[in-house]
Amino acid sequence: MTTPVWRRLEFSEIGSTNALGVERARLGEPAGLVIRSDFQSAGRGRRDRTWEAPSRSSLLTSILLRPQIPSEQIFLVTLALALAAREAMVVLTGVRPDVKWPNDLLVGGKKIAGILAEFVPHPAAGDAVVIGIGINLTFTGPPDAQGTSLRDQSGVTVSPEAMLDMLLRSFSPRLALTESVDGRDQLLAEYEVALVTKGVRVRLELPDESFEAEALGVDARGRLRVRRDDGTETILDVADVSHVRPAGSA
Numbered sequence: 001m002t003t004p005v006w007r008r009l010e011f012s013e014i015g016s017t018n019a020l021g022v023e024r025a026r027l028g029e030p031a032g033l034v035i036r037s038d039f040q041s042a043g044r045g046r047r048d049r050t051w052e053a054p055s056r057s058s059l060l061t062s063i064l065l066r067p068q069i070p071s072e073q074i075f076l077v078t079l080a081l082a083l084a085a086r087e088a089m090v091v092l093t094g095v096r097p098d099v100k101w102p103n104d105l106l107v108g109g110k111k112i113a114g115i116l117a118e119f120v121p122h123p124a125a126g127d128a129v130v131i132g133i134g135i136n137l138t139f140t141g142p143p144d145a146q147g148t149s150l151r152d153q154s155g156v157t158v159s160p161e162a163m164l165d166m167l168l169r170s171f172s173p174r175l176a177l178t179e180s181v182d183g184r185d186q187l188l189a190e191y192e193v194a195l196v197t198k199g200v201r202v203r204l205e206l207p208d209e210s211f212e213a214e215a216l217g218v219d220a221r222g223r224l225r226v227r228r229d230d231g232t233e234t235i236l237d238v239a240d241v242s243h244v245r246p247a248g249s250a
């Protein structure tokens with residue numbers, strides 16, 4: 001997959017950037033579409049949780065891609081965007097967040113960004129993935145979100161446009177890494193360094209069960225490896241993860 005030329009659509013208000021991205025993907029829109037809005041009236045996160053931020057208080061954007069990689073490795077594209085967002089925050093504000101598997105960026109245990117990816121099959125144009133990201137620029141989220149913002153953490157106010165510019169600049173080279181074995185290994189190595197969900201006690205919520213385990217890291221496909229209390233290892237493609245405490249602590 002050659003890194004696409006980014007084509008931007010900008011809105012003052014939209015229902016959901018991801019919803020529009022999925023709609024365009026189903027219509028065969030080529031890779032490289034970037035949708036950004038000052039405000040989302042129907043923004044959502046995992047498990048369809050609602051999320052509404054004041055206008056221009058967050059970067060709210062979705063990116064349409066058609067990766068030429070095996071479907072089981074699609075998560076690496078999401079992983080690449082998380083690392084790109086991390087670098088963009090460092091460059092613009094000096095804030096260096098941790099990555100919480102599978103889709104959140106945290107500072108001091110508080111959420112500063114979240115990612116939502118949606119797979120869209122298309123027999124003619126090629127299967128697509130629409131990756132949405134919300135980065136808290138000045139908004140810390142609703143009271144129960146345990147969130148924070150870049151301004152709270154650094155004192156720096158960054159515009160959505162400036163954050164998107166830096167995000168895409170950081171994303172392009174990491175997206176290119178997904179095309180080769182060596183590149184994917186490099187990407188996973190960077191991810192392991194940033195991953196705070198490693199060596200910690202976690203609670204995992206799955207559709208058919210919930211349990212606690214020790215997080216061991218990720219495998220070559222970006223899936224979470226955990227060790228259950230009976231010593232058996234499990235590999236998870238998706239789950240809601242809560243950090244309980246550092247592994248081995250009382």
